[in-house]
Amino acid sequence: MPSVAFMGSHPLGERCLELLTDDGAFDVELVVTYGPDEDTWWDGCLYDTAESLGHAVVTREDERDVLDLDIDYLLSVYYPNILGEELLGHPNVAPLNLHQAELPRYRGSNVFSHAILNAREDDHWKYGTTFHVMAPEVDAGDIVARAFVPIRETDTARTLYDRVTEKSVELFREQLPLMREKRVRELATPQSEFDGERYFYTKQSLDGEKEIPVERLAATDDDTQLEVYDKIRALDFPPFQPAYTTLGGHRVQLTATSYEDLFEDAPVPDFEVDAPEESTPLAQD
Structure with missing residues (x-):
C-alpha cells in the first residue's frame, strides 16, 4: 500500500x-x-x-x-x-x-x-x-x-x-x-x-494594477473598452479587493460580483449632482 x-x-x-x-x-x-x-x-x-x-x-x-x-x-x-x-x-x-x-x-x-x-x-x-x-x-x-x-x-x-x-x-x-x-x-x-x-x-504581480483611471473607463475606442472590460473581470475575485476607479475623492468598486459581505460596513458616498432641466429616459439595449 x-x-x-x-x-x-x-x-x-x-x-x-x-x-x-x-x-x-x-x-x-x-x-x-x-x-x-x-x-x-x-x-x-x-x-x-x-x-x-x-x-x-x-x-x-x-x-x-x-x-x-x-x-x-x-x-x-x-x-x-x-x-x-x-x-x-x-x-x-x-x-x-x-x-x-x-x-x-x-x-x-x-x-x-x-x-x-x-x-x-x-x-x-x-x-x-x-x-x-x-x-x-x-x-x-x-x-x-x-x-x-x-x-x-x-x-x-x-x-x-x-x-x-x-x-x-x-x-x-x-x-x-x-x-x-x-x-x-x-x-x-x-x-x-x-x-x-x-x-x-509572483504573488505581488497584481500590486498597483487595480485602479483604473476614469479617463480609461470613458474611452470610446473598442480596444480600450475591451482592455478595461477584461481587466475588471480579471480582478473580480471575492473576497479580495476588485478593480476600482476614483470619483469625487471616493473609491468606486468595478465588479460584476456582489461584494456585500466585504463592503457592507463601508459608507455610501453622497455625490451632489445637478439635475438637468428635462430628464431623458435611458435607452434599453
Missing part, C-alpha cells in the same frame, strides 16, 4: 484528501496544513477534515515532521510553502503537486487573473490544471497529466477558479490508479517538450 504525506489547503485540498482516503489503497501517514484557528479567505478547514478522517495532522510550522516518515509520495494540493530539496527528495517514488493552472504556460501565482488578461491578445481561450512532479524550481517539474476548461468572455477570475476546481478534482481522481501502480515518474513528460507561451507571476 503506497504511503503518502499530504500537504495542502483550500476546499480542493479537502476534496483530494477525501478521494485519497476513500480510495482505500493509500496509507496517509501525515497531513500538513494551516491551523484550525488561522484566518483564511476560503471556506472549510483541511485540518478539521483530516482529523475527521482519522489522519495525523500538523501545522505548516512542523512540516519537517515529514522527514521522520517512510513515504512513497509527498503530495501537495494548494500548499503555500516552497519546499526545499531535502523534502522534495524524501519520498521513495515522487513529490507530486496539483497546480491549478496550465503548465508550462502559467507558473507562479495570480494565474486566474493573468490568464483572463492574456486570453484575448494570445488568442488562448482555455485554462488548465496540471498534475506534475515537483522540482526545486517552482512549478518546473515533469508533467504527469493536464486537463482544461474554456475561458469564457463572461468569466471573472473567481468563476474561472470555481470551475477549474471541479476539473482539478476530476483530474486528481483519474491519477489515483497511476499512483497506486507507482508509475508517475515513468509516464511524466519534461516541460521542455511543450510548445507555447510561458509566464511566471
